[in-house]
Amino acid sequence: MGRSAIVLAAGLGTRMKSKQPKVMHPVCGKPMISHILDELQLLGLEQVVVVVGPQQDEVAAVVGQRAQLAVQDRQLGTGHAVMAALPYLRADSETVVVLYGDAPLVRAQTVNRLLEAKTLPQVAACVLTARVADPRGLGRVIMGVADRVVRIVEEKDATPEEEAIDLINTGIYAFATPLLKMALQNLHPDNAQGEYYLTDTLSYLANNVGQVLGVEVADPREIASVNDRVQLAYVEHLMRERLWQYWALQGVTIVDPEHTYIGADVKIGQDTVLMPGSLLEGNTVIGEDCVIGPESRLVNARVASGARIEKSVVLDSFVDVGARVGPFAYVRPGSEIGPEARIGDFVEIKNTRVGTGTKISHLAYVGDADVGEGVNVGCGVITVNYDGERKHHTVIGNGSFVGSNVNLIAPVRVGAGAYVTAGSTITDDVPEDAFAIARSRQVTKENYVKAWKSHRATEKLEKGEQ
Ligand code: UD1
Numbered sequence: 417m418g419r420s421a422i423v424l425a426a427g428l429g430t431r432m433k434s435k436q437p438k439v440m441h442p443v444c445g446k447p448m449i450s451h452i453l454d455e456l457q458l459l460g461l462e463q464v465v466v467v468v469g470p471q472q473d474e475v476a477a478v479v480g481q482r483a484q485l486a487v488q489d490r491q492l493g494t495g496h497a498v499m500a501a502l503p504y505l506r507a508d509s510e511t512v513v514v515l516y517g518d519a520p521l522v523r524a525q526t527v528n529r530l531l532e533a534k535t536l537p538q539v540a541a542c543v544l545t546a547r548v549a550d551p552r553g554l555g556r557v558i559m560g561v562a563d564r565v566v567r568i569v570e571e572k573d574a575t576p577e578e579e580a581i582d583l584i585n586t587g588i589y590a591f592a593t594p595l596l597k598m599a600l601q602n603l604h605p606d607n608a609q610g611e612y613y614l615t616d617t618l619s620y621l622a623n624n625v626g627q628v629l630g631v632e633v634a635d636p637r638e639i640a641s642v643n644d645r646v647q648l649a650y651v652e653h654l655m656r657e658r659l660w661q662y663w664a665l666q667g668v669t670i671v672d673p674e675h676t677y678i679g680a681d682v683k684i685g686q687d688t689v690l691m692p693g694s695l696l697e698g699n700t701v702i703g704e705d706c707v708i709g710p711e712s713r714l715v716n717a718r719v720a721s722g723a724r725i726e727k728s729v730v731l732d733s734f735v736d737v738g739a740r741v742g743p744f745a746y747v748r749p750g751s752e753i754g755p756e757a758r759i760g761d762f763v764e765i766k767n768t769r770v771g772t773g774t775k776i777s778h779l780a781y782v783g784d785a786d787v788g789e790g791v792n793v794g795c796g797v798i799t800v801n802y803d804g805e806r807k808h809h810t811v812i813g814n815g816s817f818v819g820s821n822v823n824l825i826a827p828v829r830v831g832a833g834a835y836v837t838a839g840s841t842i843t844d845d846v847p848e849d850a851f852a853i854a855r856s857r858q859v860t861k862e863n864y865v866k867a868w869k870s871h872r873a874t875e876k877l878e879k880g881e882q
């Protein structure tokens with residue numbers, strides 16, 4: 417069918433006041449440009465070209481293999497940006513969709529409506545329009561008879577009458593590829609901003625070639641775009657609402673959507689409950705019947721069914737079926753919390769595998785360790801994994817018991833079924849089923865305090881102290 421897309425992302429984004437390119441700003445944890453590429457992917461187009469500015473390596477990295485990159489050397493306007501993409505268009509491209517990289521809420525089905533309208537006879541181009549309460553800053557669409565667009569006027573070039581129009585240009589178009597090329601050759605920067613406006617191709621086509629149709633978007637929230645960070649916050653709000661409503665309809669209970677943050681790539685199972693203050697980020701995947709929060713942050717976490725994570729942070733780790741984490745636990749990257757295991761308050765786990773049913777209930781640091789099944793790690797246990805230069809591994813065998821306040825000086829192994837007494841500093845391996853005690857013996861001095869107190873009392877009397 418020869419369908420292409422061009423995404424414009426080379427603009428300077430001056431109004432963002434940012435060191436980052438505008439399209440790299442995340443919306444629900446994902447760069448704006450990625451949202452658009454994800455939607456376009458659903459359409460199965462033959463090709464996608466992204467127009468970037470010079471030195472926009474970050475954008476190029478995010479686009480990766482998903483699209484071709486065209487560089488617009490100087491930012492001379494949206495029409496000029498599309499010109500930069502033309503050399504990349506396939507020779508058999510019949511239709512080309514043009515979108516702006518700063519409107520990340522657009523859905524594939526909406527672009528598809530535009531593509532369908534484009535197939536009607538005599539149609540040279542279609543533009544997605546929207547009727548909005550506040551058209552400020554946007555191009556106004558001047559309609560003719562029926563659905564025909566006469567032209568688009570930018571706000572800076574508009575007369576007061578034109579400014580009063582509430583039908584705006586969303587910046588999403590479908591063109592007959594050869595006609596777009598022809599129209600671009602006839603663009604002139606004779607406007608208030610001295611730019612090559614892509615919008616001027618529409619009046620050219622309407623006047624000289626064929627019909628230009630306006631297709632009004634059903635839900636104007638879908639075309640909100642980002643020029644500054646106030647709009648970024650608004651778009652974030654809209655995307656967040658879309659995401660929580662989606663998951664709520666999939667059977668997830670979200671107790672307080674205003675205080676719950678679900679990243680765009682997160683997945684959540686049925687009957688899971690998200691309590692207020694839950695932040696689910698990155699590629700986090702949550703199973704069924706879990707309870708997350710209140711106040712938990714999960715980044716690239718995998719959580720199996722029935723797990724409970726309360727007031728805790730879990731980064732790049734796996735929490736297995738029925739495990740309980742928190743309150744106040746910190747599970748750092750590379751960890752695996754086994755089925756039914758318990759990670760309690762003020763416990764930090766890093767790069768550690770914790771076996772089934774193991775309990776690390778309070779105030780412990782377990783890093784670079786392999787902890788077996790059914791182990792009890794007492795309060796205040798520390799794996800001493802760092803010698804100032806390198807990290808070392810600790811192994812704690814199945815069914816062992818590590819008493820309170822034990823230091824395990826890695827590399828070290830505690831065998832299965834072993835028992836390490838409270839307060840021990842373990843420097844040597846403890847064999848299976850052994851008992852290890854590594855602390856100095858207690859010295860008890862009978863009546864020592866009493867004698868000392870009476871000595872002090874005599875001294876005070878002699879010296880006349882109070
Ligand atoms: C544009 C439209 C306006 C529309 C609005 C919708 C034009 C002339 N105006 O205005 O009618 O209502 O979008 O959001 O098209 N870009 C480049 N190279 C450039 C200039 C821009 O790649 O030289 C890219 C930007 O990165 C951005 C997009 O094009 O993603 C739109 O540019 P922007 O400056 O935001 O246009 P608006 O003023 O919003």
Ligand code: CA
Pocket residue numbers: 516518641642643
């Ligand atoms: Ca814009």
